[in-house]
Amino acid sequence: GENVEQHPSTLSVQEGDSAVIKCTYSDSASNYFPWYKQELGKGPQLIIDIRSNVGEKKDQRIAVTLNKTAKHFSLHITETQPEDSAVYFCAASKKGNNAGNMLTFGGGTRLMVKP
Amino acid sequence: DSGVTQTPKHLITATGQRVTLRCSPRSGDLSVYWYQQSLDQGLQFLIQYYNGEERAKGNILERFSAQQFPDLHSELNLSSLELGDSALYFCASSAASGRPGEAQYFGPGTRLTVL
Numbered sequence: 069g070e071n072v073e074q075h076p077s078t079l080s081v082q083e084g085d086s087a088v089i090k091c092t093y094s095d096s097a098s099n100y101f102p103w104y105k106q107e108l109g110k111g112p113q114l115i116i117d118i119r120s121n122v123g124e125k126k127d128q129r130i131a132v133t134l135n136k137t138a139k140h141f142s143l144h145i146t147e148t149q150p151e152d153s154a155v156y157f158c159a160a161s162k163k164g165n166n167a168g169n170m171l172t173f174g175g176g177t178r179l180m181v182k183p
Numbered sequence: 184d185s186g187v188t189q190t191p192k193h194l195i196t197a198t199g200q201r202v203t204l205r206c207s208p209r210s211g212d213l214s215v216y217w218y219q220q221s222l223d224q225g226l227q228f229l230i231q232y233y234n235g236e237e238r239a240k241g242n243i244l245e246r247f248s249a250q251q252f253p254d255l256h257s258e259l260n261l262s263s264l265e266l267g268d269s270a271l272y273f274c275a276s277s278a279a280s281g282r283p284g285e286a287q288y289f290g291p292g293t294r295l296t297v298l
Contacts, residue, residue: 100284111185111289112226113275120285157226161283168239169214169283173226 070095072160076173081148082182089177091158092140098160101141102171103132108153115156116143148181155179185212187290189274195296199205201262204293208255208276214238215257216277216287217249221270232257233280271295 071094081087093101099120101147104112118125118132118141129148134141143168155178159171186209195292196202207213217229228241232251246264251257261268271294275287 102286104289111187111291113185114286116290117286159226168231169216169287170228170231170239170241171216171218171286171287172228175225175237 069164070098070160070162072158072172072173072174074158074177076177077175078178078180080168080180081183083148083150085148087145087148087152087181089143089156089158089179090140091160091174092138093160093172094139095135095160095162096118096139098139098162100161101134101153102159102161103130103156104159106157106176107155107176112157145179148179150181150183153181185288185290187274187276187288189272189290189293192291192295193294193296196264197298198264198266200264201260202264202295204259204261204274204295206257206259206274206276206290208257209278209288210272212276212278212288213255214277214280214285215251215255216275217243217257217259218273218275218289220273220292221272224270226273228261235258241282261295262281266297269295269297 102117105114131144158174188207214233229243231239271292273292275289277285
């Protein structure tokens with residue numbers, strides 16, 4: 069099955085700096101890659117997603133890039149703010165025989181933004 | 184707030200017992216997903232229902248079962264509970280087809296503690 073690896077597991081940055089989180093996936097049939105932000109005591113919140121027919125997508129301070137050949141995708145957060153502190157998860161899904169929509173998640177990155 | 188609701192928020196029970204977790208999807212969403220989040224296993228897909236029918240199955244134990252009712256709410260039943268079943272259980276929903284590449288929106292979760 070699909071395997072998603074995420075790095076780093078923790079990331080500490082100064083407010084205003086950029087943060088980059090990287091994920092690799094194993095199954096070349098994967099074609100949808102969402103990113104989730106999870107704050108303490110809350111459920112994962114979808115912050116951005118990208119499909120395999122697109123190489124990059126941007127939404128204000130957040131961008132995601134996808135390299136299908138290398139099977140990796142990355143989350144970029146610019147001008148980080150203390151409220152960006154959370155655990156971030158990457159995920160992947162692919163078209164299966166049953167056309168279900170299961171997500172396989174990476175292990176998570178704890179981002180700490182120091183004021 | 185994603186619009187997905189889950190009850191109860193917390194559940195404490197004993198080994199060998201049975202519990203039911205409830206989820207209401209966002210208004211209009213036809214697909215419901217269940218995920219388990221534990222410290223050692225991370226976020227893992229359990230099962231997906233689309234408009235009352237099972238659509239995809241992940242690493243769901245035989246002691247666990249789920250269903251989606253005509254009003255589209257879903258229940259996850261966990262029986263013969265073991266200490267290792269202690270985890271956060273999340274429900275997510277998606278809009279139209281429940282097919283790969285459809286964005287999933289997560290609820291706030293139910294924290295299950297098995298003593």
